[in-house]
Amino acid sequence: MICKKITELSGSESDQLLSRGKGLTDVGSAVDAILENVQKNGDQAILAYAKQFDKAELSTLEVTPDEVEEAIASLDSNLLKHLRQAAENIRRFHAAQLPKEIWYIEDTPGIVLGQKTIPLERVGCYVPGGRASYPSTVLMTALPAKVAGVSEVIVCTPPRADGTVHPLTLAACKIAGADKVFKTGGAQAIAGMAYGTKSIPSVDKIVGPGNVFVTYAKMKIRDYAEIDFPAGPSEVLIIADDFANPKMTAADILAQAEHDPNSVSILVTPSEKLAKAVLEEIEKQSETAQRKEIIEASLKNSAVLIAENMQECIDFSNKFGPEHLQIMTDPEVEDTVLNQIQNAGSVFIGNYAPVPAGDYASGTNHVLPTSGYVRMYSGLNTAHFLKSFTIQRISKEGLSEIKDAVIDLAETEGLFEHAEAIRKRFEE
Ligand code: NAD
Numbered sequence: 502m503i504c505k506k507i508t509e510l511s512g513s514e515s516d517q518l519l520s521r522g523k524g525l526t527d528v529g530s531a532v533d534a535i536l537e538n539v540q541k542n543g544d545q546a547i548l549a550y551a552k553q554f555d556k557a558e559l560s561t562l563e564v565t566p567d568e569v570e571e572a573i574a575s576l577d578s579n580l581l582k583h584l585r586q587a588a589e590n591i592r593r594f595h596a597a598q599l600p601k602e603i604w605y606i607e608d609t610p611g612i613v614l615g616q617k618t619i620p621l622e623r624v625g626c627y628v629p630g631g632r633a634s635y636p637s638t639v640l641m642t643a644l645p646a647k648v649a650g651v652s653e654v655i656v657c658t659p660p661r662a663d664g665t666v667h668p669l670t671l672a673a674c675k676i677a678g679a680d681k682v683f684k685t686g687g688a689q690a691i692a693g694m695a696y697g698t699k700s701i702p703s704v705d706k707i708v709g710p711g712n713v714f715v716t717y718a719k720m721k722i723r724d725y726a727e728i729d730f731p732a733g734p735s736e737v738l739i740i741a742d743d744f745a746n747p748k749m750t751a752a753d754i755l756a757q758a759e760h761d762p763n764s765v766s767i768l769v770t771p772s773e774k775l776a777k778a779v780l781e782e783i784e785k786q787s788e789t790a791q792r793k794e795i796i797e798a799s800l801k802n803s804a805v806l807i808a809e810n811m812q813e814c815i816d817f818s819n820k821f822g823p824e825h826l827q828i829m830t831d832p833e834v835e836d837t838v839l840n841q842i843q844n845a846g847s848v849f850i851g852n853y854a855p856v857p858a859g860d861y862a863s864g865t866n867h868v869l870p871t872s873g874y875v876r877m878y879s880g881l882n883t884a885h886f887l888k889s890f891t892i893q894r895i896s897k898e899g900l901s902e903i904k905d906a907v908i909d910l911a912e913t914e915g916l917f918e919h920a921e922a923i924r925k926r927f928e929e
Contacts, residue, residue: 503804504780507769507817510806518804519821521736521765521872532688532717539692544699550689557660557684562693562700564666564682569675572668581672587862588640588676594864595645598883605892611899615892620650623702624886625694625726626679627709627719628670630659630686632761632795635710637861639673641868641881642709647678649886654679655704657694659686687711688718695722708881710868712761729885730870730878734763737856738823740814740838743772745829746852750775751782753827753855754803755796762798767821768805769814776805811838819843822873825856846870846880900926 503514510518538546544562551557573581605615626642629635639656646654656679658666666684674682683701685693691711697703703726707719710732719728737757741750754766770776783800790796808814811830815838818826822844828835829852842848846869847859859865868881904923911919 502780502783502800503806504776506807506809507813508809514804517802518765518767519873521734521763521802528713528717532714532721535688535714536692536718536721539689539698540696543693543696544701547685547689547693547698547701550687551660551685554687555659556662557664559660559664559684562683562685564671564674564684568665569671569682572666572671573675575668576672580669583862584636584640584669584672585676587637588644588673590862590864591640591644591866592648595648595866595883599648600884600887603892609899609902611896611902613894613899616889617892618887618889620652621646621705621886621888622651623653623655623704624651625704625707626654626656627690627694627707627711627715628656628658629709629711629715630661630667630670631712634667634670636667636669636673637867638709639670639677639679641866643674643677643679645866645881645883646708646886649883651886653681653702655681655683655694655702657683657685657690657701659690660684686715688714691715691718691722695725706885708868708885713763729868729881731872731874732824732868732881733871734761734765735825736765736767736823736871737825737827738767738769738818738821739827739829740811740818741768741770741772741775741827741829742811742831742834743775744831744852745770745775747775747778747782748786749852749855750779750829751786754779754783754800755786755790756855756857757825758796758799758803759790759792760795760799762795763802764795764799766799766803767823769808769817770806771808771810771814773807776807780805814838815841818845822875824869824871824875825849825859827854827856844873844875846875897926 548559551559600618603617605613607613624646628638643654656674658670693701694704694707706727708729716731716733735757757766758764768779787796824846826845827849828838835850847865860867866881870878907923908920
């Protein structure tokens with residue numbers, strides 16, 4: 502773990518922190534071969550990859566309704582209650598994001614302009630399942646799609662070695678209203694949803710996070726399906742001052758680090774005292790962590806950075822563009838910091854707003870752009886499942902208001918029939 506003043510970071514240390522996620526190109530040729538094989542051989546290729554990568558011997562890919570019911574029956578009722586509580590919060594927050602279905606303005610008399618928003622028809626949700634199970638990701642992807650009104654929502658998730666899917670993932674699919682669930686993960690799942698196979702329908706859009714294989718595959722199939730954005734190994738950047746609690750801060754760093762060896766956690770603080778206390782806590786808490794190996798690998802990409810002042814913390818954060826940004830400062834300065842945030846996927850404010858709250862149950866979405874892509878993408882939200890078209894109704898009186906402008910501009914562009922299409926409407 503790097504621990505030093507921001508001003509003392511070497512060029513290579515700074516590059517390493519800012520250019521995370523660039524490992525994607527390392528998997529390029531492996532993923533290209535998988536995409537090509539699935540496009541050519543469909544289900545057969547996918548079943549073979551399930552055996553190769555997930556150690557699962559499958560004869561079919563689709564989860565049956567009986568499997569879903571058996572999975573739900575096997576779950577503890579309290580766990581199901583908590584899943585429903587999380588689902589309800591996610592449903593309400595995403596319903597609040599729905600735009601007006603249709604709206605019109607009439608600024609020029611006789612020219613009525615409008616916009617209608619409609620849901621996509623078929624969406625594919627990728628739910629990771631390699632190093633951990635992610636029933637929460639079903640709620641974060643399939644549920645907003647259904648809230649938006651998507652008619653067919655399919656879910657792909659890697660099978661476990663015994664050929665089953667985690668029962669809570671299947672319960673989440675049922676609660677979210679997913680229409681079909683397929684046992685496939687990695688690049689082959691993305692290929693299946695993009696190209697379509699005998700069992701997996703091709704979709705209009707693929708959403709959801711995943712490891713480097715999944716993320717690279719999503720970037721490569723965009724001629725076939727739209728994607729949300731690159732959502733790879735998780736990251737957190739914490740801006741904190743002496744108001745923050747070192748134990749909580751260290752716990753938040755480890756919570757992010759346990760996702761993936763490529764995950765990145767950064768604390769930026771003007772307080773040397775906090776930096777030292779957090780480092781001690783990280784060492785203490787990681788001793789007993791269950792996913793110690795992943796955490797140790799991830800901490801190698803991570804850093805505790807000391808800034809001259811709060812402004813330097815904010816500037817570094819904006820340059821880094823974290824997936825998750827925690828602000829644990831004196832409440833007096835929280836808004837000053839927030840108002841200057843330019844690049845962040847989701848912002849968590851205060852000592853009692855840790856990232857896991859948003860990962861599971863507060864209601865916001867946990868599928869967020871990583872690797873600095875927050876510069877140009879927003880985290881997953883209801884709008885990702887919608888598209889819109891514009892509408893115009895124009896009367897003769899309305900057209901006459903813009904007639905001269907259209908004719909003049911069209912003829913200047915050399916598009917004379919455009920001008921004629923207007924003129925003809927005013928000939929007797
Ligand atoms: P995963 O489902 O993304 O990947 C598992 C699949 O990877 C396997 O089924 C296999 O097909 C494929 N694979 C593994 N090794 C391979 C190889 N050598 N060659 C080809 N394919 C291979 O699950 P995961 O690995 O646990 O990763 C989940 C990721 O999702 C983590 O990085 C986590 O941080 C991230 N995540 C991100 C967000 C976000 O919004 N950004 C949210 C949740 C999780």
